[in-house]
Amino acid sequence: MELSITQPDDWHLHLRDGDVLKAVVSHSAHHFGRAIVMPNLKPPITTTAAAVAYREAILKSLPANSDFNPLMTLYLTDTTSPMEIKLARESQVVFGVKLYPAGATTNSQDGVTDLFGKCLPVLQEMVEHNMPLLVHGEVTNPEVDMFDREKVFIETVLRPLVQKFPRLKVVMEHVTTMDAVKFVESCSEGFVAATVTPQHLVLNRNSLFQGGLQPHNYCLPVLKREIHREALVSAVTSGSKRFFLGTDSAPHDRRRKECSCGCAGIYNAPVALSVYAKVFEKENALDKLEAFTSFNGPDFYGLPRNNSKIKLSKTPWKVPESFSYASGDIIPMFAGEMLDWLPAPL
Ligand SMILES: NC(=O)N[C@@H](CC(=O)O)C(=O)O
Numbered sequence: 009m010e011l012s013i014t015q016p017d018d019w020h021l022h023l024r025d026g027d028v029l030k031a032v033v034s035h036s037a038h039h040f041g042r043a044i045v046m047p048n049l050k051p052p053i054t055t056t057a058a059a060v061a062y063r064e065a066i067l068k069s070l071p072a073n074s075d076f077n078p079l080m081t082l083y084l085t086d087t088t089s090p091m092e093i094k095l096a097r098e099s100q101v102v103f104g105v106k107l108y109p110a111g112a113t114t115n116s117q118d119g120v121t122d123l124f125g126k127c128l129p130v131l132q133e134m135v136e137h138n139m140p141l142l143v144h145g146e147v148t149n150p151e152v153d154m155f156d157r158e159k160v161f162i163e164t165v166l167r168p169l170v171q172k173f174p175r176l177k178v179v180m181e182h183v184t185t186m187d188a189v190k191f192v193e194s195c196s197e198g199f200v201a202a203t204v205t206p207q208h209l210v211l212n213r214n215s216l217f218q219g220g221l222q223p224h225n226y227c228l229p230v231l232k233r234e235i236h237r238e239a240l241v242s243a244v245t246s247g248s249k250r251f252f253l254g255t256d257s258a259p260h261d262r263r264r265k266e267c268s269c270g271c272a273g274i275y276n277a278p279v280a281l282s283v284y285a286k287v288f289e290k291e292n293a294l295d296k297l298e299a300f301t302s303f304n305g306p307d308f309y310g311l312p313r314n315n316s317k318i319k320l321s322k323t324p325w326k327v328p329e330s331f332s333y334a335s336g337d338i339i340p341m342f343a344g345e346m347l348d349w350l351p352a353p354l
């Protein structure tokens with residue numbers, strides 16, 4: 009069996025910098041036309057100037073004759089100025105501003121502590137420039153149960169935010185719960201949308217503990233119960249325009265995953281398209297795959313859909329055990345396992 013679809017884009021990607029960037033960028037560039045590149049470097053990308061420089065570094069790391077187009081983002085802080093939003097829009101290389109609640113996830117220590125106070129003028133400016141707010145939707149209060157952090161965030165932050173700024177474009181990134189699906193579906197189409205990762209479509213929280221602790225399945229927001237996974241699968245295969253592909257591919261060196269205090273993040277760029285295809289196939293919804301991978305994202309961001317096509321063939325292939333690079337190795341999702349949708353350029 010073979011499928012030809014418009015080239016997909018990845019609307020949520022971590023490319024890192026330095027040696028890791030060089031090691032991972034080709035895996036995304038191979039399959040995706042564009043990607044929204046997350047700004048949580050150390051130090052974070054908080055200015056348009058830094059985003060432009062980071063974009064140059066990414067372009068330099070690409071394989072020869074790749075036309076992969078990195079779409080940059082700014083990391084919102086309590087001190088981001090409205091002027092920075094204007095600069096970002098004028099640069100034509102910045103396509104979103106990322107909200108990390110301070111302390112929510114990898115490299116979020118400089119994130120926002122006062123969204124409804126200090127950030128109000130910036131949010132207003134974003135509405136004026138039609139600049140999307142990309143949200144890591146979890147509260148950080150240590151008393152809130154890890155598995156409830158997304159749900160509590162929706163009620164305490166997102167719903168009030170959308171009420172206050174009904175014309176702000178918001179992407180709820182990497183949704184993991186039935187609650188998030190219901191929330192996104194209740195908002196106005198074209199203003200609130202969500203990305204969905206491969207892991208949250210095929211794994212539930214049992215995968216963290218099956219046969220012993222599984223650090224390579226640990227990401228944030230953490231995997232949830234089976235009922236939530238099922239709700240995500242229904243949402244993406246329903247044909248709704250509100251959901252689109254965002255891998256949240258988040259490479260960390262193996263030693264930082266397999267240790268006493270492991271990092272959150274799953275490296276899925278090499279397997280993402282195969283996994284998404286499998287999900288849609290299983291639901292008899294392969295006819296809805298292309299909208300999810302290649303139409304809904306650009307339509308939401310107001311960008312043209314890609315012209316080129318890729319082919320997905322039902323050929324079994326083995327995921328490499330690891331990818332070694334200059335300073336270590338990175339273990340991909342489904343390392344060493346067989347998958348059966350193989351993507352290739354057409
Ligand atoms: N998803 C993750 O578990 N980790 C991401 C950060 C993020 O997207 O929250 C990372 O940068 O490592």
Ligand SMILES: [Zn+2]
Nearest residue numbers: 113144228229
């Ligand atoms: Zn996140």
Ligand SMILES: [Zn+2]
Nearest residue numbers: 022046256258
């Ligand atoms: Zn992410």
